[in-house]
Amino acid sequence: MITPPEIKKKAERKYVSFLQSLVLNTPFEKLVIRGDKTYTKSSLPEFEKEIQLIITQSKEKKGFGYTLEFQQVKTKYLGTQDLPTSIYFDTEIDFLKFLKREKEVELFRESIIKIIKTFPELKEWIIKNPIRIIQNQTEWESILKVCQYFTQNPNPNLFIRELPINIHTKFIERNQSVIKDLLDILISEHINKEEKQFEKRFNLKYAEPQVRFKILDREISRKFFLGIDDVAIPKSQFEALDLPVEKVIVSENKTTFYTTLTLPKLEKAIAIFGSGFSVSNLKNVSWLEDKELLYWGDIDVQGFEILSQFRGYFPQTKSILMDRHTFDKFFENDNGTPSGISAQLNLTDKEKQLYDILKLNNWRLEQEKIPFDYVNKYFENE
Template identity: 55%
Template sequence: MIGVEEIKKKALSKYTTFLESVVNNENIFPLIISGNKKPSKSTKEFDREIRELLSNSKEQKGYGFTIAYETRKSKILGTQSFPSKFSFESEIDYLKFLNKTKEVALFREIKKETFTEFSELKTWMLKYPKKIISNKENWDAILKVCRYFKKNPIPNLYVRELPIQVHTKFIERHKGIIKDLLDILIEDYVNFDASKFEERFNLKFSEPLIRFRVLDSKISEKVFSGISDLSIPVSQFRSLKLKIKRIIIVENKVNLYNILTLPNTENTIVIFGKGYSVSNLKNIEWFNDKEILYWGDIDAQGFEILSQVRSYYPQVQSVLMDTNTFTKFYENDLGTISLVKNELNLTKEEGLLYNRLKAENLRLEQEKIPHGYVINFFNNL
């Protein structure tokens, strides 16, 4: 037979529905819990379960569930009145049973205050009432943040510079719920393509740096006052629009240093891609008409990163990532097992080598290729 704990579990499963009814000013009572369950196998056990149900019922406690019975015959118990359903006749009965009275009172206060200022959040509150419950102790501070952004949708400040009377780390710790609300409240000003909170809501942030070397001394002198090795924020790098012809992207620092020893090379820059951080190079418009070369490790991950770069710029060509180079310099090193299953954006030859490297977990790191061989290769491009 169903017990008190199972009744509570089923009642809790309806809590979200109840909170939705509060948002909508609806009455969902009486709330019915089904009691259809096989009876106990002994009279003694049946009597014990009935006593437990009665002692926790509204009849005994003054609140909680009311028991409805149906009379039927059982082979073991004979003709008995079996509990058939349990109903919470009122909100008071339901909330006192679940010990949620104070929580719901606070939920109603939050709803009233929020609707008064931000009626456009009703649909969201109806859909995510449990998010409100999870953040109930912080709701006043959350509304302070909402008020500020509603008046200042383009702050252009760092998060901790915002003149909001909340803890300095409050926004950083509650970005998820604040993002949900601001997406609605300042919809016309949200950068929906940006996943980073600061970028999404027009805040300053510490950007990743792009390190690159200008191999053409004339461009270095003309644009950067003779400085050839630079690291600048992504947004500034995007705005450079350098008048060059060729971009070389290398995966790690060792090969960045290798290429730095190249003699003056016209209309060319080399960029340190930092492995998977190469994602920082996407959406750079002035890359679109440039020749782009990618040089990574000859292992599964190297080709996966190559595929990633090629998804940004289809014209990307790999260099020093071929079977001949691998065969010539491979030193029996093992790589990192790849779990990638999707098809990569590789040429036929690259794909064949990738499949072998992945299947056998092989690796030739860039730095294992002799410096002289590298310099000779790039000098003859």
């Protein structure tokens, strides 16, 4: 026989559709709870105890909740007994008081009135997402302020905390998920649909990755950077640079990037800290397309995979100090990190041969283990 906790569980399952009916202004209809129609108790006291349990939690005893309808049924073991054949909630109040949701639904009604009055076009979203209305029920006034600002200013070009909205400075950051869903509807023609990051999607400024580089030509350093030769700037600013350089060295690791300070000063050259797979930050730097590009990474599988990635952006890229001679000369039997990549790589035949050897044996020679004088001698001969 069904128990009061099971009745409550089944009633909870009807709660979402009830909320949807409120949005649609559908009158409340009797909510029927399907009961267990099998009665297997062979002991009359046990049977009576179960019957009394569901009766004590019913509207008849509590003044609200589910109503029971009984019918005389002939049972296998207990003879003819009055058994509950129908369980239902007759009114909205009965249903909500039983679930202890009266206040929640009162706030839900207030919220949907406020939202639909401000943005009628959100009604369909509310119908599909009633629980999210409840989850955010203390925040709707502020959420709607944010939405109103964006509908009037769909291309703010400001940082989130610069937006002139009378809300807590961290409010948007804390409520991005629901705000995103609403703005996707309200300003759909202005959003960058392919972008998942909130700031990029909604035309806001954001903390860009920095590109760090060294100017290896003293004249360029003096003329463009007041003599500074170690610079880090946002990616978009780096993309917009217009420097008279011809050669660009990209170094995988920070330590070897520092090594470029010891290089012989090179005319019309800069060195960039690639930071491993973060070389993806350089893929839209169009002014690199006609430069001589030299990539210097670890002699391990990841080093060659990053080289392949970078060469995918700039096919003219040449690897340096990543050859078999350098590997054999300085290898110290270090293990690398296994790679699961099986795709075809953008490598030359010699690079691919070394890559396969490294992958098979899980070997690694870090850039840092190549002596400075060997590196300097290489560039002196460049």
